[in-house]
Amino acid sequence: MxxxxxxxxxxxxxxxxxxxxxxxxxxxxxxxxxxxxxxxxxxxxxxxxxxxxxxxxxxxxxxxxxxxxxxxxxxxxxxxxxxxxxxxxxxxxxxxxxxxxxxxxxxxxxxxALRARSHEGKLEVELAQLKHVATRLVRGWTHLDTQRGGLIGNRGPGETQLELDRRLLGERVKMLTKRLEKVQTQRSQQRRARLRNTVPRVALVGYTNAGKSTLFNALTTGDVYAADLLFATLDPTVRKLEDLSCGPAVLADTVGFIRELPHDLVAAFRATLAEARDADLLLHVSDAADDERERLHRVVDKVLDEIDAGDLPQLQIMNKIDVAGIEPRIDRDAAGKPVRVWLSAATGAGIDLLRQALGELLGGERVQSALQLPLTAGRLHARLKAAGAITGETVDEHGWQLVIDAPRSVIAPLSGGDAAETRLLRELLAQPE
Structure with missing residues (x-):
């Protein structure tokens, strides 16, 4: 060897x-x-x-x-x-x-492993590496067929070095899994807090090196590292997104995707990618100057399906129009809804159009209204509160007077109680925004 x-x-x-x-x-x-x-x-x-x-x-x-x-x-x-x-x-x-x-x-x-910076990212990478190495322990080692034994008090076949290494690796995997579960619990609590604040959540997704981090910095006061390298940033960064017509939102930058991403890595980074899975809107960033952008778009959609985020609403962002020689614009569907924004995160061209599109999409998807609930609708009140849909309330002998402000996608699934509660929700969702 x-x-x-x-x-x-x-x-x-x-x-x-x-x-x-x-x-x-x-x-x-x-x-x-x-x-x-x-x-x-x-x-x-x-x-x-x-x-x-x-x-x-x-x-x-x-x-x-x-x-x-x-x-x-x-x-x-x-x-x-x-x-x-x-x-x-x-x-x-x-x-x-x-x-x-x-x-x-x-x-x-x-x-x-080289790019991870946060504690969570390092744990996720090491866990994925250990799972990858587990089946490759035998390669590159010359002593794995030696056995402990032969000494007085320690005779017999003993335990092979390979078995020892596998056992130690298994113990390390268990320890990392427990640590990661703790970090994931903390991150999920942070996400629940953002839900309670009823702030719309937007996540940047896209093929690696499409310019997500540059766009993140252009939209926020963030200082995410951006470079012309694959996987320049791994750890998710969350910042407040302001100056939108619909009010403030939360923007998350996630890890870039790539074809044939190792399965263990996708599994390990489910917590990191949860920022995308829990978003109200995905900004799918593509390189407008790339001739293969449609194929790369399908690669991203495949990974989104793997993390159960394939059905979330998307706004396509065609970045790097300065390289492609294209003017900034908004593409709309037959109903006038924004579906694609052409911009350059590097020069800032079209950023104002993206803010306009975000204001339309996030504002149009929120329910902001007063709601009168009788005291008999306690279960519906609890579900609305747990979903973070209530921003103000008073109570008297007639029931709750609530102020509702939440994404329509959060309120719509809350039906499932009795007929009276279902009717109340339908009336709430039918009210003009």
Whole structure:
């Protein structure tokens, strides 16, 4: 076996592709950007056509030998493969190449570990990394078949080092899971507090490097780090959004999405992505200058479906119009409702149009009215209060006099009581805004 290096930043890239993929140039460029985000230097690229994956190396044996020659000639210390490898394939390639081999999932996890800043983000990344490593413990270690034993008082087969490592890893996973559950509880309490304040919630989503963080900074007084790197920011940031015709709102910046995001990472970041799942409106940011924006849009929608946010209302934001040479504008549907805003977060062109669209959408989706509830409608009163829909109330012998101010999407599902309560809710929702 080879000796592992603590750091490997001289890389040879392996780009598998199949006949049906069409133009693979964009995919290769994106993988190179991932490598750049990880801080590695690309020495060479080997394209490998894979129609029937080789169970030993994933790529063919001839292509694997070609990669080995490139590694020797370029003196690389890591090979990065733009595909998910099985533990066996990864181990076999490392034996053949005598350098570290990292697949796409491992590379993305490494970038997330590099970018995470908050306590919650670090816990989520480490948990995802440990789950990824759990099936790969055997690779890269030469002592895992040795057994404790042979000493007086400690004879017998003992416990293999591999079993020890797996047990320790399992204990670490349990500990991280408990810590993360505690942090998630705290974050959910913060979200419930925002619900009680009846402030509309808006979340930025989109493919990584679409300009979400730049747009966040342009809309708020936030100072979120923004750079021309994939996954430049990971941790969610929430700021107050003011100067809207509908009143203040809350804006959240979330992690960027990417194709073939590791499953463990999506699962671990459910808490972070809950900012998107709990939003009243999603701002789906796309790069207007990107010819493949429709395909990337579908990738984002797929991840939103995975976190149960696929059915939330969306406003499409076509960013970077300064690069595409497009004038700022609002696209509307047949009913006059804003569906798309063209802008440049970098120059500020069209930001005022986005504020206008947000005011229309959030204002039109809120119920602001007085409501008289009889004392017999205690269950409905409790549901309205729990949903944060009541902003003021008085009570006398006739019942509650309530002031309601909440998103229509919060009030509408509260029916389900008796017929009288259902009628009261319907009358409330039917009142003009």
């Amino acid at each position: 080879f000796d592992r290096q603590k750091k490997g930043d001289r890389a040879v890239l392996v780009l598998p592709h199949s006949r049906g993929e069409g133009d693979t140039t964009r995919r290769g460029e994106e993988f190179a950007e991932l490598v750049k985000s990880a801080g590695a230097e690309v020495l060479g690229v080997v394209a490998a056509r894979v129609e029937d994956p080789n169970p030993r190396y994933y790529i063919g044996s001839g292509k694997a030998n070609e990669v080995a020659e490139a590694v020797l000639a370029l003196e690389a210390d890591v090979v990065l493969v733009d595909h998910e490898l099985t533990p066996v394939q990864e181990r076999n390639l490392e034996k053949l190449l005598n350098v570290r081999v990292v697949d796409r999932a491992g590379l993305i996890l490494d970038i997330f």
